[in-house]
Amino acid sequence: MRNLLKNKPLLIALSAVVLLALLAVLTSKERKLTFIESAIGSVLQPVQAFASRASDSIIDFVETLLNTTDADLENQQLKIHVASLEQNLSEMDALRKENERLKQLLAFAQNTPELSYVTGAVIGRSPGIWFDTFTISVGRLQGVERNMPVVSPAGLLGRVSEVGATWCKVVSLIDSSMNVSVLVDRTRDSGMIRGTLKAGTGADTLELYYLPSESDLLPGDKILTSGIGGLYPKGLNVGEVLTVSRAGESEYNATVRPTVDFKHIEEAMVVVGMPAIEETS
DSSP, X not given: OHHHHHOHHHHHHHHHHHHHHHHHHHTSSSOOOOHXXXXXXXXXXXXXHHHHHHHHHHHHHHHHHHHHHHHXXXXXXXXXXXXXXXXXXXXXXXXXXXXXXXXXHHHHHHHOTTSOEEEEEEEEXXXXXSOSEEEESXXXXXXXXXXXXXXXXXXXXXXXXEEOSSOEEEEETTBTTXXXXXXXXXXXXXXXXXXXXXXXXXXXXXXXEXXXXXXXXXXXXXXXXXXXXSSSOTTOEEEEEEEEEEOXXXXXXEEEEESSOTTOOOEEEEEOSSOOOOOOO
């Protein structure tokens, strides 16, 4: 007994059991109470009330905790579901845009049956916002050779400058190293176009020069490849005249906006159906 009295945790546990037993008896179905039960009930009434309130509070707390946990879990699951839907929508939108671009490439190829193409995706580019040089995913194994013209449905992109087995580098029309023989669609006057970008600096405009002084060049005139020299097919879109100025008594100069968006290029077509001509330095 002495050892039992010294074991406080055990005493507390036993007291709790006795107390709960008494409470159970007192709260059992309605019946006539003995004098002792009535006395004990009177003594334990405050304890019973406290225990009842404590029990209700614990139940409310547990229910709130469980409900909060379920709500948090549901909220997290909803967030994951929304993120998944957004990802699916993004992928679907990307596929839709890719499908539209491929349709345009196919339509362009069908409208120029005299030429043969291989199409590649852009896999690299020069630093900066402009695609003055870039790499595409077709090369020697697909029949690509140096100096072959590179086009898109919008118009002339540039020419092949380097070739690997499964890749090639393209110098774009806006690069300062580019010179292309062109003509004015409305007047059929001939001239030359050169790029204005140097090592990623400058603007995405072209300079039209060597245009005869008697030419009736106007802003808005369309510029096409002339086919002179045999390097580029005739009739490809090059750009639209923005401004016109005289470069002396014998010729005009003009600023031309290219028809191709040289900030956004994702696919390109190499013209492999015409012979590549080595340029003389």
